[in-house]
Structures are given as C-alpha cells and as structure tokens.
Amino acid sequence: MTHPIIIQIAVPVPLYGLFDYLLPASAEHIPVKGCRVQVSFGRKQLVGMVISVGSNSSFPLSKLKPISELIDIEPVLPDDLIKLLEWAASYYHHPLGDVIFSALPKQLRSGAAAELKCETHWALTEMGRQTDSCSLKRSPKQAALLSYLQNMPETELTASQLNTNWNNWRSPMRALVEKSLLVATEKTQTATISEYSPNTTQKSPKFQLNQQQADAANDVIQALGHYQTFLLQGITGSGKTEVYLQVIESALATNLQVLVLVPEISLTPQLTRRFSERLHVPIASLHSGLNDTQRHSGWVQASKGLARVVIGTRSALFTPLPELGLIILDEEHDASFKQQEGFRYHARDLALVRARNKNIPVLLGSATPCFESLENVYRDQYRLLQLTRRGATGAQPPKVSLLDVCRQPMEDGISELLLKKIEEHLQNKGQVLLFLNRRGYAPLLMCHECGWTTVCHRCDANLTLHQHNKRLRCHHCGYEKAAPVQCPQCQHESLILPGAGTERIELALTEKFPALVISRIDRDTTRRKGELDKKLNQARTGEAQILIGTQMLAKGHDFPNVTLVGILNADQGLFSADFRGTEHMAQQIIQVSGRAGRGERAGEVIIQTHHPEHPLLHTLLHTGYAGFAKQALEERRLASFPPYSYMVIVRCDAIQKEHGQVFLHECQQAFTYQGIQLFGPLPAPMERRAGRYRWQLILISDERKKLHGALGQWVPAMSKMKSANKVRWSIDIDPQDMF
Numbered sequence: 001m002t003h004p005i006i007i008q009i010a011v012p013v014p015l016y017g018l019f020d021y022l023l024p025a026s027a028e029h030i031p032v033k034g035c036r037v038q039v040s041f042g043r044k045q046l047v048g049m050v051i052s053v054g055s056n057s058s059f060p061l062s063k064l065k066p067i068s069e070l071i072d073i074e075p076v077l078p079d080d081l082i083k084l085l086e087w088a089a090s091y092y093h094h095p096l097g098d099v100i101f102s103a104l105p106k107q108l109r110s111g112a113a114a115e116l117k118c119e120t121h122w123a124l125t126e127m128g129r130q131t132d133s134c135s136l137k138r139s140p141k142q143a144a145l146l147s148y149l150q151n152m153p154e155t156e157l158t159a160s161q162l163n164t165n166w167n168n169w170r171s172p173m174r175a176l177v178e179k180s181l182l183v184a185t186e187k188t189q190t191a192t193i194s195e196y197s198p199n200t201t202q203k204s205p206k207f208q209l210n211q212q213q214a215d216a217a218n219d220v221i222q223a224l225g226h227y228q229t230f231l232l233q234g235i236t237g238s239g240k241t242e243v244y245l246q247v248i249e250s251a252l253a254t255n256l257q258v259l260v261l262v263p264e265i266s267l268t269p270q271l272t273r274r275f276s277e278r279l280h281v282p283i284a285s286l287h288s289g290l291n292d293t294q295r296h297s298g299w300v301q302a303s304k305g306l307a308r309v310v311i312g313t314r315s316a317l318f319t320p321l322p323e324l325g326l327i328i329l330d331e332e333h334d335a336s337f338k339q340q341e342g343f344r345y346h347a348r349d350l351a352l353v354r355a356r357n358k359n360i361p362v363l364l365g366s367a368t369p370c371f372e373s374l375e376n377v378y379r380d381q382y383r384l385l386q387l388t389r390r391g392a393t394g395a396q397p398p399k400v401s402l403l404d405v406c407r408q409p410m411e412d413g414i415s416e417l418l419l420k421k422i423e424e425h426l427q428n429k430g431q432v433l434l435f436l437n438r439r440g441y442a443p444l445l446m447c448h449e450c451g452w453t454t455v456c457h458r459c460d461a462n463l464t465l466h467q468h469n470k471r472l473r474c475h476h477c478g479y480e481k482a483a484p485v486q487c488p489q490c491q492h493e494s495l496i497l498p499g500a501g502t503e504r505i506e507l508a509l510t511e512k513f514p515a516l517v518i519s520r521i522d523r524d525t526t527r528r529k530g531e532l533d534k535k536l537n538q539a540r541t542g543e544a545q546i547l548i549g550t551q552m553l554a555k556g557h558d559f560p561n562v563t564l565v566g567i568l569n570a571d572q573g574l575f576s577a578d579f580r581g582t583e584h585m586a587q588q589i590i591q592v593s594g595r596a597g598r599g600e601r602a603g604e605v606i607i608q609t610h611h612p613e614h615p616l617l618h619t620l621l622h623t624g625y626a627g628f629a630k631q632a633l634e635e636r637r638l639a640s641f642p643p644y645s646y647m648v649i650v651r652c653d654a655i656q657k658e659h660g661q662v663f664l665h666e667c668q669q670a671f672t673y674q675g676i677q678l679f680g681p682l683p684a685p686m687e688r689r690a691g692r693y694r695w696q697l698i699l700i701s702d703e704r705k706k707l708h709g710a711l712g713q714w715v716p717a718m719s720k721m722k723s724a725n726k727v728r729w730s731i732d733i734d735p736q737d738m739f
C-alpha cells in the first residue's frame with residue numbers, strides 16, 4: 001500500500017497555522033512548495049499555497065479533506081520569497097496565509113495563471129495622421145484624443161498609459177477606430193514603461209559625478225555580490241538620485257535586477273520618467289495607481305526576469321526577482337514604508353532581511369534618516385555615505401529663520417510679518433510655498449456665546465469645516481453634515497472658526513492677491529485622476545506663483561522657482577504625545593525647507609512659531625538634522641525608547657467600552673515575563689473612533705529576543721481567549737506611531 005501524500009497549505013484567513021490536506025489519487029502531479037491549489041475550507045473554496053509535502057499529519061487521516069484542484073505546475077513564489085514571508089509571519093506574529101496572500105497581486109490571489117496577458121495598443125493610421133482634429137468638433141472627446149495622439153512623441157498607446165491621463169476614453173477610442181483613424185492591435189504586455197523610452201527625444205543627461213557622489217557610488221558598486229547596508233545621507237538636491245542611477249547602471253551591466261522602493265505614488269511618475277530616460281532596460285513600476293491587470297503584468301515580467309528594474313511602493317518589496325542584485329529604498333525615513341493595517345510590516349526592515357538572505361547590498365537614502373538607521377550607523381551596522389554639498393547644481397542651502405508670532409497680528413493663520421515677506425518674494429518674481437499640515441478651512445466650529453463646539457458623534461475629534469461646500473467633516477471616520485448657521489445649543493448666530501487649514505489660507509491669499517495663480521495641493525484638491533500631476537506641473541513650471549499644501553508638497557518634488565518656504569504651524573509637532581513626534585517634526589521641517597532655492601536663486605525658509613525659544617527648534621536650526629538627531633537620540637536613550645528598546649503595541653477596539661479593557665486585562669494577566677515592561681490597558685490617544693472604543697497595551701523590552709520569544713507563546717493564547725471574541729485586536733511590532 002502506498003502512503004497517502006499530505007500537503008500542508010497556507011490559506012488566506014486570519015488564523016494561525018497551516019492546514020493539512022490529502023493529495024487525491026487522481027492528481028496528475030505532486031505540487032511543490034510555492035504552487036497554488038484550490039481547497040474547500042469551511043463552506044468556501046479558497047486558493048491556498050503549498051508550504052510542504054509529507055506523509056504525516058497530527059490529525060487522523062479520515063478527517064483530512066482532499067485538495068480540490070491543482071493550479072500551478074511551477075511555483076508562483078520562489079523559495080527565497082517564501083522564506084522571507086515565513087520570516088515576516090513569525091517576526092510580525094501574523095498568520096502565514098494572510099502574509100503570503102497579501103504579497104501576491106490580486107489576480108494571482110484568485111487563481112489566475114502567472115502568465116503575461118495581451119494588451120491593446122492604439123496607433124494612428126495614415127488617415128488619422130492627416131485628419132484635422134477640428135473636423136471632429138461634434139465629438140469633443142474624440143477630437144481631444146485624436147489631437148493628443150497626433151502630438152505625442154510615442155507612436156502608440158496602451159490602456160495603462162491612457163488611464164493615467166484620461167477618464168472614460170474607451171468609447172471615443174472605439175469610435176476613432178471605427179472611423180479608421182486609429183488601429184488597435186493586441187500585443188503581449190511587456191514591461192510597463194520601458195517601451196517608449198527608446199523613442200523619447202529628450203534623454204536626461206548623465207553627469208560627471210562630483211567626488212562625494214563618485215565615492216558613494218563606488219562603495220556600493222564594490223559591495224555588489226554581498227550583503228551590506230548603506231545609508232546615503234544627502235541634503236535635498238545633493239544628487240542622491242544620480243548616485244542611485246549610476247549604481248543601478250553598474251548592477252544592470254552585470255546582469256542583475258534592481259528593486260527600487262519609493263514612498264508615495266505622487267513621486268513615482270517623475271522618478272520613473274527619470275529612470276526610464278536613463279536606463280535602457282525594461283522597467284516595471286508597481287504602485288497603487290495601477291489596475292489589477294497592470295499590476296499582474298508588471299509582477300509577472302519581474303518574476304520572469306523580463307523587467308530588469310522594479311520601481312514600486314511598499315508592497316513591491318514582495319516581487320519575485322530571480323536575479324535580484326541590489327535593493328534601493330529612497331526617502332527611507334518615510335512613514336508610508338510601514339503598513340498600518342492587517343499585516344503590519346515595515347518594508348525597510350524586510351528589505352534588509354531579503355538582502356541578507358540573498359547576500360546583496362541595500363542602499364537606503366534620505367536627507368533626514370530615521371533614528372533607527374542613524375543608530376545602526378553609530379553601531380557600525382550600516383555604512384554611512386554622505387553628500388554634504390548641494391554642489392550638484394551650485395544652489396546654496398536656504399537661509400532658515402524662526403519667526404516669533406507671539407502677540408503679533410495674525411489673520412487666517414498668517415502673521416503680518418510673514419505676509420510682508422511673501423509680498424517681497426513675489427515682487428522679486430520668486431515662487432512662494434506655504435506648508436500647513438491641516439486640510440479644510442478650519443479645524444473647529446465654535447459658539448462664541450456658549451462654547452459649544454462641533455464634535456464627531458462617532459469619534460473623539462472635532463469636525464473640520466470645508467468652506468467650499470459648507471460642510472463639516474470628520475477626518476477620522478468620514479462622517480459629514482451641513483454646517484449650522486446658528487448654535488444648536490443656544491441658538492445664537494455667533495459661530496466662530498478658530499484655527500486655519502489649507503483651504504482658509506488659499507481663500508485668504510486669493511483675496512489678497514487676486515491676480516496671482518494660487519495652487520492648493522492636498523488630498524481634497526487632488527482626488528480626481530491626473531489632478532495631482534497637473535498641479536505639480538503647474539508648480540514646477542512656475543505657472544502657479546503661490547503653492548499651499550500639506551505633506552504632499554513636502555516630499556521629493558523639485559520646484560526650481562521656489563524662493564520662499566513658509567512653515568505655518570510647526571508648533572503642532574513640538575508637543576506631540578508620541579515619542580516619535582519630534583523626529584517627524586524635524587524631518588518635515590527639513591524636507592519642506594529643501595524645496596526652497598533648488599534653482600539658481602538662494603532660498604529662504606521662515607518658520608512661524610509661538611515657541612521661538614524651544615530647544616529642539618534651536619538645535620535643528622543651528623546644528624542641522626545631524627546635531628538634532630544626536631541630541632534627540634540621547635533623550636530616547638535616557639527614556640529607554642526605541643531604538644534603545646523594542647516596543648510592541650497590542651491594540652483592540654469594540655463597540656462597548658469595557659470589552660476592550662477586559663480583553664487587554666486578560667492579556668496582561670497572561671503576559672507575565674521577566675524583562676518585559678507592560679503599560680496598560682490604556683485608552684488609545686483617540687479613545688473613540690468610528691463608533692468604537694480603542695484600547696492599547698504597550699510592551700517594552702531591552703531584548704528583542706525576549707520580547708519575541710514571549711509573544712510566540714502569548715499570541716496563540718490570545719486568539720483562544722474568550723474575551724477576544726468581543727473585540728477586534730491586532731499586534732503592532734515596532735510601531736511607528738502610538739495613535
């Protein structure tokens with residue numbers, strides 16, 4: 001009698017552990033690790049992944065179900081990635097099935113073949129080239145598309161390219177094909193952006209690197225082929241991207257693939273363009289702006305070795321790359337590298353694990369490295385590479401000053417002194433950028449008579465007034481309602497609006513400078529597709545003279561005409577309840593300041609503050625980010641906060657207030673261990689959110705091993721606690737905020 005074959009399978013469910021299934025006798029082959037199979041799970045059919053094949057199970061054979069269907073012959077996930085995901089599941093104490101399936105693009109999660117699909121390409125016919133688009137006046141959309149195609153450098157377009165610039169283009173496109181002005185051809189999808197790079201007329205120049213850049217690039221190039229982490233610390237405009245490009249060229253020349261992770265999608269178009277102009281290899285860009293088919297295609301191209309460079313956001317870290325030889329993380333301090341829900345991983349930390357497993361170098365780059373990375377430099381774990389000169393373009397670093405606004409006349413969040421400066425710069429034909437990390441018109445509506453304020457009935461938060469539609473909106477749960485004209489409590493019509501958001505600044509400045517183009521860039525003004533790109537262009541070309549924005553404006557953009565940066569509410573970050581609050585504040589100030597004077601003219605940065613004597617602001621201004629970080633790290637050391645200790649937050653929320661407390665209390669009773677400090681159960685800083693009460697339990701230890709060892713026992717026990725059924729709970733390893 002032959003032994004039954006038992007397959008251990010990870011399924012996409014929030015349950016710890018793997019599940020045993022039998023290989024049916026009818027199976028045509030024995031699947032290997034990394035192949036997908038279909039199984040019945042409870043009442044559902046799920047796509048699962050084979051983790052191991054054996055002949056034993058801890059369950060009686062009679063209880064095991066057979067696999068319903070084999071999907072793959074070849075594994076979709078290579079061994080090295082499964083190993084990384086297994087490591088991540090164990091480090092983040094998250095169910096392996098959920099980890100594996102959140103690393104796959106959606107179409108693969110639902111069982112699609114890991115093959116390239118066909119995509120339609122549209123090109124002008126001879127008639128299309130000759131036809132005057134004005135003759136299509138009666139169908140303006142068709143006319144616009146035709147003229148677009150006639151005026152672009154590429155000879156053909158794909159759906160992915162059209163999607164980035166057009167909405168609802170399919171039906172006018174069909175009409176143009178019917179009129180024989182265009183032809184549509186089906187082609188196998190190739191890498192997303194490389195295709196039109198050889199055709200683009202303008203190529204970005206390759207520079208002679210300056211000495212610092214050359215040294216940095218050489219150090220990394222020397223390390224190709226073995227594991228080493230580099231931290232490239234270079235002020236904005238010092239030429240980090242140029243270093244990346246030259247290192248990548250070296251890696252590509254020896255037939256290696258390169259993975260580049262970037263924080264935000266808004267940065268990707270500019271960066272990918274620069275990459276595709278310089279690197280003449282297929283590049284796949286993977287980010288949340290893609291549809292499922294595009295994402296699938298980029299992933300498959302990378303995994304087959306067709307795409308040689310992958311540029312993507314956080315989750316692109318999990319792209320299979322058989323010849324991966326280098327990982328670059330740009331703006332490594334950026335909080336978006338940490339996933340904040342579900343499988344809460346940090347892409348920076350996992351990039352290091354992937355690199356160590358593969359024995360390849362990692363290059364982290366930032367003007368304002370996170371404290372963890374700096375500490376790793378001090379401990380000789382990372383090699384520090386520095387670019388201290390903005391020498392690349394000859395631009396001078398901006399002059400930064402504090403503007404004491406105590407008792408100063410202020411209107412709509414801007415002091416008179418700052419307003420004067422704004423006028424000065426505008427008169428000298430400079431561009432002005434105002435930074436304020438708050439959307440909407442005012443963060444609060446208040447009755448001057450009785451003190452009534454607008455609070456969200458589902459959250460411990462105020463409702464923000466949005467003036468353009470006169471609505472009050474909660475920025476935490478999305479609840480909104482019309483703004484009242486009189487106080488609902490005392491009926492007086494004496495409602496006032498303390499504080500200012502970007503919308504208010506925009507309106508106030510529009511009134512002051514009616515002839516100027518003022519562009520507000522925040523989540524509210526860039527919701528529509530293509531809008532952000534349009535606005536960034538307006539900013540870059542100088543068409544908009546005043547830019548007002550939230551952190552969207554602070555990151556990585558190059559606005560050569562900006563000569564004045566005004567930071568309107570730096571004080572917010574000075575008194576944050578979060579131990580990372582000051583670190584983030586400093587990073588933000590430096591990053592925003594870096595937008596000034598990138599061009600030929602010197603820049604100026606003015607920080608409005610009510611606390612001009614604050615030691616942190618002083619250190620930052622007088623010793624720069626490095627000095628500031630040294631001092632702030634010393635404070636962290638004294639307080640035993642990360643990176644001098646290891647932190648985990650157990651979070652939970654429930655409709656009823658006591659349920660969360662009871663659950664965490666039960667956890668606390670179970671969590672006894674020497675060398676681990678427990679704080680809580682405590683209400684979360686925002687106790688109520690979207691109608692649920694939130695609690696947290698904070699665990700801190702000097703020894704990571706101790707903490708993780710203990711969690712390994714606790715987490716499975718937690719899921720079995722009775723009180724766990726009444727709450728939603730999660731574990732956040734190395735939390736990035738305490739919120």
Ligand code: ADP
Binds near residue numbers: 209239241392
């Ligand atoms: P960072 O990424 O550090 O902000 P970039 O790589 O974008 O800096 O460089 C800033 C500007 O300087 C860019 O316009 C870039 O083209 C230019 N640049 C970079 N390195 C050099 C160099 N060695 N010589 C001349 N120009 C350079």
Ligand code: ZN
Binds near residue numbers: 489
């Ligand atoms: Zn009132």
Ligand code: ZN
Binds near residue numbers: 477
């Ligand atoms: Zn709310």
